[in-house]
Structure formats: C-alpha cells, structure tokens
Amino acid sequence: MLKLEKRPQPSRMWTYLTPLVAVLLTMLAGAALFAFLGKDPILSIRTIFWEPLFSEFAFYYRPQLLVKGAPLVLIAIGLSLGFKAGIWNIGAEGQYIIGALCGAGVALAFYPLEAWFIFPLMVLAGALGGWAWAMIPALLKVRFGTNEILVSLMLVYVAEQLLASMSLGLLKNPEGFGFPGSRNLQQYPSAHNAELIAGTSMHWGVVAAFIAVILTYILLNRHILGFHIRLTGESPKAARFAGVNPARLILFCLGTAGALAGMAGLFEVSGPSGQVSIDFNVGYGFTAIIVAFLGRLHPVGILLAGALMALTYIGGEIAQSKLGLPAAAIQVFQGMLLFFLLAVDVTTNYRIRWTKREVA
Amino acid sequence: MQFTKLLATAAVALGLATTAMAQDKTKVGFVYVGPVGDGGWTYEHNQGRLAVEEHFGDKVETVFVESVPEGPDAERVMTQMALEGADLIFTTSFGYMDPTINVAQKFPNVKFEHATGYKRADNVSTYSARFYEGRAIQGHIAGKMTKSNIVGYIGSYPIPEVIRGINSAFIHARKANPDVQFKIVWAYTWFDPAKEADAAKVLIEQGADVVLQHTDSTAPQAAAQAAGNVITFGQASDMGEYAPMPRVSSIIDNWAPYYIARTQAVIDGTWESTDTWDGIAPGMVGIGEISDAVPADVKAEALALKDAIAKGEYHPFTGPLNKQDGSAWLADGEVADDGTLLGMNFYVEGIEGDIPQ
Numbered sequence: 001m002l003k004l005e006k007r008p009q010p011s012r013m014w015t016y017l018t019p020l021v022a023v024l025l026t027m028l029a030g031a032a033l034f035a036f037l038g039k040d041p042i043l044s045i046r047t048i049f050w051e052p053l054f055s056e057f058a059f060y061y062r063p064q065l066l067v068k069g070a071p072l073v074l075i076a077i078g079l080s081l082g083f084k085a086g087i088w089n090i091g092a093e094g095q096y097i098i099g100a101l102c103g104a105g106v107a108l109a110f111y112p113l114e115a116w117f118i119f120p121l122m123v124l125a126g127a128l129g130g131w132a133w134a135m136i137p138a139l140l141k142v143r144f145g146t147n148e149i150l151v152s153l154m155l156v157y158v159a160e161q162l163l164a165s166m167s168l169g170l171l172k173n174p175e176g177f178g179f180p181g182s183r184n185l186q187q188y189p190s191a192h193n194a195e196l197i198a199g200t201s202m203h204w205g206v207v208a209a210f211i212a213v214i215l216t217y218i219l220l221n222r223h224i225l226g227f228h229i230r231l232t233g234e235s236p237k238a239a240r241f242a243g244v245n246p247a248r249l250i251l252f253c254l255g256t257a258g259a260l261a262g263m264a265g266l267f268e269v270s271g272p273s274g275q276v277s278i279d280f281n282v283g284y285g286f287t288a289i290i291v292a293f294l295g296r297l298h299p300v301g302i303l304l305a306g307a308l309m310a311l312t313y314i315g316g317e318i319a320q321s322k323l324g325l326p327a328a329a330i331q332v333f334q335g336m337l338l339f340f341l342l343a344v345d346v347t348t349n350y351r352i353r354w355t356k357r358e359v360a
Numbered sequence: 361m362q363f364t365k366l367l368a369t370a371a372v373a374l375g376l377a378t379t380a381m382a383q384d385k386t387k388v389g390f391v392y393v394g395p396v397g398d399g400g401w402t403y404e405h406n407q408g409r410l411a412v413e414e415h416f417g418d419k420v421e422t423v424f425v426e427s428v429p430e431g432p433d434a435e436r437v438m439t440q441m442a443l444e445g446a447d448l449i450f451t452t453s454f455g456y457m458d459p460t461i462n463v464a465q466k467f468p469n470v471k472f473e474h475a476t477g478y479k480r481a482d483n484v485s486t487y488s489a490r491f492y493e494g495r496a497i498q499g500h501i502a503g504k505m506t507k508s509n510i511v512g513y514i515g516s517y518p519i520p521e522v523i524r525g526i527n528s529a530f531i532h533a534r535k536a537n538p539d540v541q542f543k544i545v546w547a548y549t550w551f552d553p554a555k556e557a558d559a560a561k562v563l564i565e566q567g568a569d570v571v572l573q574h575t576d577s578t579a580p581q582a583a584a585q586a587a588g589n590v591i592t593f594g595q596a597s598d599m600g601e602y603a604p605m606p607r608v609s610s611i612i613d614n615w616a617p618y619y620i621a622r623t624q625a626v627i628d629g630t631w632e633s634t635d636t637w638d639g640i641a642p643g644m645v646g647i648g649e650i651s652d653a654v655p656a657d658v659k660a661e662a663l664a665l666k667d668a669i670a671k672g673e674y675h676p677f678t679g680p681l682n683k684q685d686g687s688a689w690l691a692d693g694e695v696a697d698d699g700t701l702l703g704m705n706f707y708v709e710g711i712e713g714d715i716p717q
Contacts, residue, residue, distance in 0.1 A: 057443045064436055164548050168518055168716060177478055177703045180519055184458055272432035278517055278548065279455055282429040317437050320425040322444070327395060327427040 004350040014348040019294055019301070022341040023308070029340070030333045039323055047323060048315030048333075061314055063201030067272050069310035071096070071264040073209040073303055075288035077216050078260030080297040082253035084220075085232040089254055091137065091152025092261040093285025094159035095130040099262020100269035101166055102129030104182060104276045107191035108171055111183065118190040122266055123204070130262015131255050133159065138254035142247045148254065160281065167278045182276040185269065193271030205267030209306075212260060217299040229253065261285060290338045309334070386448070386627050388412060388619075389441035390424040391434060393453035394551040400576030400596040401550060401613070402426065405452045405475075408615030415620045419627070430455025438463040442470045448626045450619065451475065453550075454519070460484060471631050473622060476521060478702070480633055487618060490639030491521070492528035492701070493669050494611035495572075496676035497647055497662050498593050499529035501609060502570040503536030504658045505591055512563025513544045514556060514573040514580055518715045520704040522574050527708045528676045529572055532665075534710055542711055543568055553579035564590055571606075581607055591653065598648040609662070610648030617643060637698065640670045677701065682709035 027049075031041035052061035075092045082089045103126035110118050137151035164180075171182040185191045196202045220226035232239040232249055240246070264284065269276060291309050295301030316330035390409050394402035409422050423446065425437045434456045441449055442463060448471045451460045457477035464472045464484045472484045480486055502511050511533055515522050526544065533540045543566055545559040556575045560583035563571055573580045573595045581599055584590040584606035592602065594610025618636065625631040638644035647666055650659045668674035679690030684707040690696060707715065 057440070060439060060443060067432060067436075161548070164517075165716065177520075179454070179478070179703075180517060181455075186458075186462075268432075272435075274431075274458060277430065277455060279430045282431065282433060313433075314436070317425055317428075317433075318440060321389070321423045321437070321441060324423075327425070 001355060003353045003355045004346065005353050006350055007348075010348050015296060018344045018348060019296065019305070019341060021344050022294070022337060025340040025344070026333065026336045029336055033329060033332065034325065037325065037329060039325060044319055044323060044325060047319040048312060048330075050315075051318050051322075052311055052314045059199075061318075063199065064314055065307060065310045066201050066206045067203075068313050069306040070203075070206040070209045071268055071284045072288050072291045072309055073306035074205065074212055074264040074267075075257075075261045075285055076291040076295065076302045076306060077209070077212045077299060078257030079288055080292045080295070080299070080302060081216065081219075081229060082257050083233075083292055084297050085229045085249055085253055086236070087250055087253045088149045089134065089137070089152050089257045090149050090289070091134070091155050091159075091285070092257060092288055093281055093283065094152070094156035095133045095258040095261035096265035096268075096285045097156075097159040097163050097281050098133040098265070099126040099130035099259075100265030100280060101163065101171070101276065102126055102262070103266030104185065104269045105166075105171065107185055107188065107270065108182060110190070111188060114190045116190075119193070119204075119270075122191060122270060123263060126262045126266025127259040128262070130265065131259040133262070134254045134258020135251070138251050141254075142250055148250075152254075156285070163276070163280060164278045167276055167280075171276050173275075180278055184274045186271075186274040191270055193267050203267060203271045205264060205271060208263055208267065209303075213299045213303050220299070225252070261288075287334075290334075294337065294341055309337075312337075385418070386416075386420045386623065387444075387446045388420055388422045388623055388626075389438075389446035389449040390422065391428050391437055391441075391449065391451045391453075391456060392424060392426040393428060393430065393455070394576060395426050396424070398551050398576050399578045399599060402452070402576070403597050404613040405450070405615055408619040409450075411616035412619045412623050416623065416627075420623060431459065435459035435462055438472075439466070442467040446470060448473065448623060448631075454521070471622075471626055480635060482633055485622075485632075485634045485636070487634075487636040487638075488521075489613055489644040490637060491611055491613075491645060492524045492676055493639040494645050494647055495525040495528035496532045496669065497665050498572060498609065498611065499532030500536050500665055501593075501650070501654060501658060501662050502529065502572065502591075503533035503540050504661075505608070505654065506533075506537065506540060506570045508567045508569045509537065509539045509541060510567045510569065511540055511542050512560070512566070512568030512571040513542055514559045514563070514571065514575055515544055515546045516550050516574050517548060518546060520702060523707070523715060524701055524704045525574055526711070527704065530711050531676065531681065531708060536661075544711075544713055546716055547575055549575065551576045553577040556580050557583045560584060561587075578602065594648050600648065603649070604651030604653045607648075607651070608653050609650045612646035612648050614643055614646050640666060641672065683707070684709055684711055 027045055031045050034044040035041040079089055079092055103122040106122045106125040137148040140146040140151055141148045167180045173181060173183045193203050228244045232244055291302060291305045295305035312334050319325045392402045396402055396406040413422050428434050428437050438449055450473045452475045454476045457474060457479050460472050460474045461479050464481050468483055474486050476488045477486050513526055530542050543563055545563060547555050547559050549555055556577050557579040560571050560580035564587045569590050571580055571584055571590060571592045576596055578599050581592050581602040584592045590606055591608045592606040594607050596613050598610045598612050599607050650662060675695045677696035679694040680692045681690040683689045
C-alpha cells in the first residue's frame, strides 16, 4: 500500500518541481475535461497556451499578458511577504478597491486641471488607501488578537459596498445622464496611466510590478527584516528568541500588501479600466493568492506564475470564442491549477513509499 | 500611435479579407455578462444568437464569450473577435459601453451594437427594450393579488433602467390597490443566485407575498416556492418551470427579430448607426403566459392593459403623477418624454425609502 513518510527536510528539488508538475497535471486533467465536453482536447490546450503567444494576432495578445499579469504580480508580491511569515491577508481585493477609489478620487478632485503632479499624487493616494484598509485588520490583530483572515476578508465586502456607493454618488460622472460610474480617466491626460511605449501595453503598473519583484528579492535575501519574515514563518519560537517584534512584523506585512494592492487598483482604474464603476473589481485580489502560492512565495516565481495565470485568462477567452468552450470549464481549469499544486506539494515534505501490508 | 496603426492595418487587411469572403459567410460575435445558462438576461440574448444561426444557416457564423467582466477584459474580448474577423458584434451589458466605443474606434469596418447604453458612433448602434411596459402589467397583477399589501422588489443597481421599472410597477400596483406598499432591496448584482435568494427571503420575512425581481437568476423563484403562498414573475426569460405557482407571469426579452434584422442589414450593406428602443408592440418585450393562479378577471384586466400599451392607446407614464417629494412631474394626461425616462433618477410619489447614492 501507499505510505507517506515525512522527509527530515523539505526536498529542495520538489520545491521547484511541484509547480511544473502541477501545470502538467492541470493540462492533462483539463484535456480530459474538454474531451468530455466534446471538444478536441489537444486543440483546446493548444489554443489556451499557444495562441496568445504565437498565433497570427499574438502582436495584440502578448502585450495583453502584461495588462492582465501586472496587477496579479503586484498584489501577489505583497501577499507573499505576509504568507511567508504566517500572516494571512485574504482581503487584497478590498485593498485594491480602496486604492483605486482613493487614486481616482484625487484625479477627479483636480479635474479638469492639467498638471504634472496629479499622477504621482494619485499613486501616493492609491498606495495610502490600500495601506489604510489593510491597517484595520493589522491593528485589530495587534491590539485585540482578532483573526486577520476573517477581518480582511469581511472588509472586501465593505469595500465593494463603498465602491457601489461611490459609483452612484460622490464620484459619479456629472455628464453621465444619471448612469453610475465616474468620468473616464483615459480622457483626462494628466490622470491617464497611458502606455509608456506605444504598442507594448507597458503602463506604470507593469513597471511597478517589476520594481516590486526586485525590491522584494533584495529585502528577503539581503535585509534583516526579510530574514525575520522568513524566520517567523519557519519557526515563530526561534523568531521570538532572535528578538523579532511580532506586532511590528504584522503591521509591516499587512501594510505593504495593502499598499501594493492599492497601487495595483490605482494603476488599473487610471489605465486599462479607466473609470470607477460598480463592477470595477474582477477578482485580482483573490486570484493573486493562487499566483503567490503557485510562485512558491518567491519573487521570481510569482513573476512567472502571474504570467502563466494571465496566459490562461487570455487563452481561455480565445478558446471560448473560437472553440465554444463554456466559461465555467475555463474557470474549473484555472482552479485545478491550485488544487494540483496543493496536492503535489505533499511530495515536498513527504516521501511516497510502497510498503507491503504487515500481518498483525 | 503605432499600436493603433498596427491594429488599423490588421483591421483593414481583415476588412479586405472579410469582404472577399463576405459572399459566403458573415461573422457575428456576442459578448455576454453572465453565463448562457443563467435562465434570464444572458440566456435570452443567447436565444437571439441561436435564432440568427437558424435563420441564416450557412450564411452566418456566430461566436460568443460568456461571463465577461465589464472593463478591460471586455475590451480584449471584443478586440479579439474583431481581429478574428467578426463583421458585427453585439455587446450585451450596460458596463460594456466605454470598451465598445474604444474598440469600435480601432475597427472602423466592424459594426458594433451595444445594449442599454447611450454612447453611439458611426459604427456603434445602441438598442434596448421598454421593459417598463411589462412592469406596468406586473404591477397591476401584483396590486390585485397581494393580501398583505406588501410587494417586495429585488433591485439590481439603482440605475435609470431599474428605477423606471420600479416606478412603472408601483404606479400600476397603486392603481389596482391604493393600500399597497413596496419594499425594495438592492442586490448590487445582475446575477448571483445566493444574494438573490437572500434578498427574496428577507422580503418574504418582512411580509411580502409578491416578489418582483430585476435580477437574472431563478433563485428568487425557488425561494418563493419554498415559502409557499408567494407569487413571482419571470424576469428577462419566461422561467416557466416555476409556473403556475409561484411564477404567475413574466417579462420576456425577445431579441431574435432585432438580431436577425441587424445581421441582414450587415449582409445587405445597409447597416447604419441607430438608436432602438422597442416595447411590447414590435415584440421586443413579451408577456409570458398568465397562469391559472391569477383569477380570470385580473387576468383579463392585465391582458387589456397589455393590448392598450401595444396599440399605443396607453402609456404607462401618464399624468397626473408627482415625484416622491410631492413636486409635480406630469400634468393630467401628459405623457413622459423618452429623455426623462432614459435618465430617470427619482421615485414617484408613494414609494418609501431613498434611491441609494
């Protein structure tokens, strides 16, 4: 029979191998799923993974990977800090919304003034907004020992209501004939997070995501704070002996995650999305959790995982319209990725052994 | 803008390619906000798509993408369809308005049709249905049928479209029954069975024995069925599986004739940017079979109301009508103009509560 045997130390090889195995298993299970739906399984998988990168219209899809991947990476990087230290921020979606609201609020307050300082102020406001929203679960945890998972998650719903209220009230476009939604920031040059190089879809959010990856890498590998984060996650007791202040760590991890998620929201609302609307948030904050784990909580891993996730979104849409695959099948496919990753993860900490049943 | 040029070149190249191919096949794309199996809004748009396929057979190919979030994702899906050679694209949610305009600018040879919006361009038309005509009939039945005199209403978003429906239903419920009160719950979603079911339960607990919905799933119907003695109306789709109780009638969106006509116009090369707002008369708004749970006299009155609206003898917003704050809106016999109706952001007199801001 199969037996799991705990490894004395997590296998280094499997740590890096599991994401690849998980992707392969997802492809296999996905192909089977698509075959059951009566679609050509190989063509389906090919459409999802190949078409966005190498088809006739790849010149349009490739830059779109940046648009879709940047917010995922930016948010996931922030989340990974906390996750490494065992601090579970599940509410990035809410911090993303609040960041967008604060940033867009600054822009709309200055409208129609054209000035160079508006966009930097918006970025600042976006980061501050996300940070402040994350400080609620952080302070409650530090002060009263509340569970940050619950508090941060519940605040997502509060943020959604606030978003609806803003789209219908304070930030509503006065020239919108009473319809909900703010002015479109794409038509306000000083506030527009436009393409930096035409044709690349490279906007400030993409730049910020790359910078976040680099800084986090340095923080985790070269800075004492990064060491404390890793130590707290691996052995809280040892961390305390090493003089780590848990309260400060909580405030830092949640705050950074909130600020990055808030910036992601700001870059989205001022760029690709353009306006504050009731349905502005599309789940980046939750998908980023998958991205963080798929990337092994490692900055470079997260970058790759974000790109992969973006690929399945864009490829999934192509598969829907070209092959008639239902949207739900694509979502199941994406969900399987995390499922298989967690399943395969067992091999990092355990060895699988065949043993003969012993007669008692 | 290099990118725009690139896209435009591709579009022109495709335009040439598709004109060359136009003799055999016209490609029509549909972008849906919900899943095609929602049993409501998206379901009916998809029925329209299937009707196009059936009507034109091999001459037309249709493609669709479902559950597309409003925003950059919608923009990408539309661009993708245009790149893949679509000649006509229907974008079927209000929130697709700015994305539709953006993509239409990049593809001047592709025709776009945006449902329920107000922004048009040379290659962008808008279309919507006068659902408030159907709401008048629902309101009448609701006013006659309620025993608790409390009618529950599940609103999606407080936008003019939805507020217009509430007002129309309320005016006609009050005409049928002067004691009737409306309780309104805002779900802030078009499609979320769990939230819709919760909203229905809250309304029923507060004494509502009629539940109207402006959301797309059948969850409120199921909640009403479980509660017993509560009546509902199918929304966007007939929801006939819940007849005769709780579903006593329905408003059915019938997009098929419009979709077929517009596709034909593209094939003929006669397509022009238009603004369409049709109601019961041309068949864009259908009234589902009124079930036996409704007494014969009420049913007859409801059908008479439907005929009067269809013939143009009666407009659901006819004065005297006051706004909620008591100020005069329409004088005796005066009929509301389309501009006011399209931007409606106030309740009529008698409705309690505020429109969320």
